[in-house]
Amino acid sequence: MGDDNYHGPINLDPAPDEAGIIIYGYIPDLGLSIVGSATFLLVLLVNLGYGMKRKGYRWFHGMIIVGSLMETGGYAARIYSHYRPFVVGSFVAQYFLIVVAPVLFSAAIYLSINLIVQHLPSAKNLLLIRAKFVLVSIIQILGAALIGSAESNRVSGKPSKLSPEQANDILLAGLSVQTFTFSIFLIILFVALKRAHSSLSLTTSERHYHIRSLLWVIAMTSLLILLRTVYRLAETGQGFFGFASTHESLFGRLEYSPVILALITWTGFPPWRYLEFPRALSEGRIAVSDVGEKGTTREISRSTERILSEIGPSERKDG
Numbered sequence: 001m002g003d004d005n006y007h008g009p010i011n012l013d014p015a016p017d018e019a020g021i022i023i024y025g026y027i028p029d030l031g032l033s034i035v036g037s038a039t040f041l042l043v044l045l046v047n048l049g050y051g052m053k054r055k056g057y058r059w060f061h062g063m064i065i066v067g068s069l070m071e072t073g074g075y076a077a078r079i080y081s082h083y084r085p086f087v088v089g090s091f092v093a094q095y096f097l098i099v100v101a102p103v104l105f106s107a108a109i110y111l112s113i114n115l116i117v118q119h120l121p122s123a124k125n126l127l128l129i130r131a132k133f134v135l136v137s138i139i140q141i142l143g144a145a146l147i148g149s150a151e152s153n154r155v156s157g158k159p160s161k162l163s164p165e166q167a168n169d170i171l172l173a174g175l176s177v178q179t180f181t182f183s184i185f186l187i188i189l190f191v192a193l194k195r196a197h198s199s200l201s202l203t204t205s206e207r208h209y210h211i212r213s214l215l216w217v218i219a220m221t222s223l224l225i226l227l228r229t230v231y232r233l234a235e236t237g238q239g240f241f242g243f244a245s246t247h248e249s250l251f252g253r254l255e256y257s258p259v260i261l262a263l264i265t266w267t268g269f270p271p272w273r274y275l276e277f278p279r280a281l282s283e284g285r286i287a288v289s290d291v292g293e294k295g296t297t298r299e300i301s302r303s304t305e306r307i308l309s310e311i312g313p314s315e316r317k318d319g
Contacts, residue, residue: 005241011086018086025246027085028078032252036075036260043263044068050270056118057272060111064266067104071259074098099232102259106182106225112218112271116211119275175233182226189219214274217265224262228255 008022044065051061074097077090084090231254235244244250 008246009085014086017089018084019088020086022085023088023091023240024081024085024248025241026248028081029248029252030079030082032248032256033075033078033082036256037072037079039260040068040071040075040263043260043267044072046267050267054270054272057115057270060108060115060271063104063108063111064263067101067108068263070097070101070104074101098255102225102228105221105259105262106178108266109218109222109225110185112214115271115275116214172233172236175229175236179226179229179233182222182229186219186222186226189215189222210274214271217269217274221262221265224258224265228258231255231258 006021006025008025009027011018011020011022014020047061047064047068051058051065054061074094077094077097081087081090081094231244231250235242235250238244
C-alpha cells in the first residue's frame with residue numbers, strides 16, 4: 001500500500017494536518033458529495049418519523065437512522081476534502097463512516113426477517129443465525145478503524161504497531177466473510193420466496209401476497225448491499241491507489257448508488273406496510289370473508305387501508 005502507484009498531485013509544503021499526497025487518489029467531486037449528504041439526510045429524517053410513530057419497528061428504523069447519519073457525515077467529510085484534499089483527518093473520517101454504515105443496513109435486513117417471525121411464528125425457518133453477523137460486523141469495523149489509524153500515522157510519519165497493509169487484510173477478511181454469508185442468506189431467501197405459500201403456512205391469498213411482497217423487498221435490497229460489498233471487496237483487495245479506489249466514478253456507481261437505492265426502497269416500503277395486514281388477519285381483527293380470496297393488488301390495498309383505519313393509531317404503534 002505504498003506510494004509507488006500514486007500518480008496524483010503532490011503537496012510540496014504540507015500543513016501539520018496534511019499529507020504530501022491525496023490519499024483518495026483524486027479530488028472528491030463536490031456534486032456527488034453534496035447529493036450524497038443530502039439524500040442520506042433525507043432518508044434519516046423520514047425514518048426518524050417512522051421510528052417515532054411505529055413502536056414495534058424502532059430497532060429496524062433505528063439502524064437505518066444511525067447508518068444514514070454515518071453516511072451523511074461521511075459525505076460531508078468528502079465535501080470538506082474537495083476544498084482541502086490533502087487533509088488526512090477528513091479522509092479517515094469519511095472512509096470509516098462510509099465503510100461501516102452499510103453494516104447497520106445489513107443488520108436491518110436481517111432484522112426484517114425477525115420481524116416476519118415475530119408477526120408470523122410459523123416463519124421460523126427463515127430466521128438466520130445472528131452470531132455470524134455480529135462477528136463479521138466486528139471484523140469490518142475493526143478493519144476500517146485500523147486502516148484509518150495506520151494510514152494517518154503513515155502519512156504523518158508517526159510510528160504504528162500495525163501497518164496499513166495489515167489493517168487492510170483485516171478489513172478484507174471481514175468483507176470476504178460478509179460476501180460469503182450474505183450470498184448464503186440470499187440463496188435461502190430465494191428458496192423461501194419459491195416456497196413462500198407452504199413454508200409460511202399462509203392460508204389466504206391476501207396474507208400470502210403481503211409476506212411474499214416483503215420477501216421480494218428484502219431480496220432486492222440484499223442484492224444491492226451485496227453489490228456494494230463486492231465492490232468494496234475488490235477495492236480492498238487492490239489496496240490504496242488501485243484502479244477501484246482511484247476512480248470516483250466506480251465509487252459513485254457501486255458504493256453510493258446501491259446503498260441509497262436500498263435505503264430508498266426500505267423508506268418507501270418499510271416492513272410494517274406488509275406485516276400489519278397478516279397480523280390483523282391472524283389475530284382475528286379482520287375476517288377473511290371481509291377481504292375476499294382473489295388477492296389482487298387493488299383489493300389488498302383497499303383492504304389494508306380499511307384494516308389500518310379499524311385498528312386505530314394506538315394499536316398501530318404497538319404493531
